[in-house]
Amino acid sequence: AQSVAQPEDQVNVAEGNPLTVKCTYSVSGNPYLFWYVQYPNRGLQFLLKYITGDNLVKGSYGFEAEFNKSQTSFHLKKPSALVSDSALYFCAVRVHSSASKIIFGSGTRLSIRP
Amino acid sequence: EAGVAQSPRYKIIEKRQSVAFWCNPISGHATLYWYQQILGQGPKLLIQFQNNGVVDDSQLPKDRFSAERLKGVDSTLKIQPAKLEDSAVYLCASGRLAAADTQYFGPGTRLTVL
Numbered sequence: 504a505q506s507v508a509q510p511e512d513q514v515n516v517a518e519g520n521p522l523t524v525k526c527t528y529s530v531s532g533n534p535y536l537f538w539y540v541q542y543p544n545r546g547l548q549f550l551l552k553y554i555t556g557d558n559l560v561k562g563s564y565g566f567e568a569e570f571n572k573s574q575t576s577f578h579l580k581k582p583s584a585l586v587s588d589s590a591l592y593f594c595a596v597r598v599h600s601s602a603s604k605i606i607f608g609s610g611t612r613l614s615i616r617p
Numbered sequence: 618e619a620g621v622a623q624s625p626r627y628k629i630i631e632k633r634q635s636v637a638f639w640c641n642p643i644s645g646h647a648t649l650y651w652y653q654q655i656l657g658q659g660p661k662l663l664i665q666f667q668n669n670g671v672v673d674d675s676q677l678p679k680d681r682f683s684a685e686r687l688k689g690v691d692s693t694l695k696i697q698p699a700k701l702e703d704s705a706v707y708l709c710a711s712g713r714l715a716a717a718d719t720q721y722f723g724p725g726t727r728l729t730v731l
Contacts, residue, residue, distance in 0.1 A: 507659075535717050546621070546708055546722035547660070554717045593659050597716055604673055605650075605720065607659035 505530045507596050509608035516584045516615055524579040524611045526594030536577040537595040537605070538568055547593060553577060564588070584615045619643065621723035623709050629729045635697040638726045642690070642711030648672075649686055650720060651694050652708040660708055666692065667714070699730045 506529045516522045528534055535554055539547040551562025558570040568579045577594060591612050597605040622641040630636050642649050648667050652660035663682065665673040668689040677684070681700070686692040696703055706727050710720040 537719070539722075544724075544727075546623075546724045547710075549719050549721065552717070552719060595659075603716055604662045604665060607661075609659050610657075 505596055505598060505603075505606045507594050507606050507608040509592075509594055509611045511611050512609075513612045513614065516613070518586055518615050518617050519583050522581050522584045522588070522613065522615075524592050524594075524613060526577045526579065526608060528575050528577060528594075528596045530596055530598050532598045535597045536568075536570060537597070538562065538566070538577075538579050539593045539595065539607075541591040541593065541610075550579070550592075586615045586617055589613055589615045621709055621711050621721055623707075623723035623726055625726055626724060627727050627729075629731065630699055631731050632701055633698040635695065636699055636728060637693050637695045638707050638709075638728075640692045640694070640709030640711075640723060642692070642709070643721055645713075646711035646721075647689070647714045648712045648718075648720075649692050650710040650712075651684055651692070652710065654706040654708055654725070656705070663694070696728075699728075701730050704728055704730045 508527045537552045538550040541547050551560050553560050553570045561567045566581050591610050593610050594608040595605050624639050650665050651663045654660045663677045664684045666686040669686045684694045706725040708725045709723045712718045712720040
């Protein structure tokens with residue numbers, strides 16, 4: 504069965520410092536991996552996805568994520584955090600089938616202090 | 618292009634009452650998803666449509682929840698009768714056919730059952 508784990512409920516970072524939000528996954532087969540961000544009272548906004556090819560994926564708002572097949576991880580990173588990055592971040596996984604469901608992690612709240 | 622539209626944005630009902638939510642996906646998107654997001658958790662898929670057919674409804678509580686997507690465009694999700702534990706945000710998302718395609722989310726409907 505597919506699963507996604509976000510081991511940290513909350514990540515606190517000072518503005519200007521690099522940030523990492525962790526995600527590990529478990530699927531049978533090759534995964535598609537996604538990161539979404541959710542601001543208060545808003546739906547989820549797409550940040551980036553890994554489909555195939557280059558393990559380093561660049562996305563919106565300066566975020567990037569690295570696919571690591573051996574460690575089954577897809578950590579979200581940003582070199583320099585902004586206060587406006589404070590939000591709830593969700594990692595998600597899907598296997599290669601249009602009939603498959605996308606499974607979301609439980610979310611990590613990112614808090615950037617000025 | 619216009620995003621995914623949902624209404625209402627907020628709904629408060631008493632237990633055992635009925636409620637319906639509406640979703641209008643992005644034009645041309647064949648797949649439509651309804652998710653339930655309970656506070657502090659990641660979204661959980663309730664039902665997935667491909668055009669006007671159901672692809673996955675394995676996590677839909679069919680004794681009280683129903684959904685339809687007439688003509689393969691708009692969709693409605695109904696709860697009848699509502700329970701206290703149905704209090705959550707109901708998110709609609711749409712996407713193209715391939716599993717690698719991004720899902721785009723609406724703003725959600727926040728349901729409170731008293």
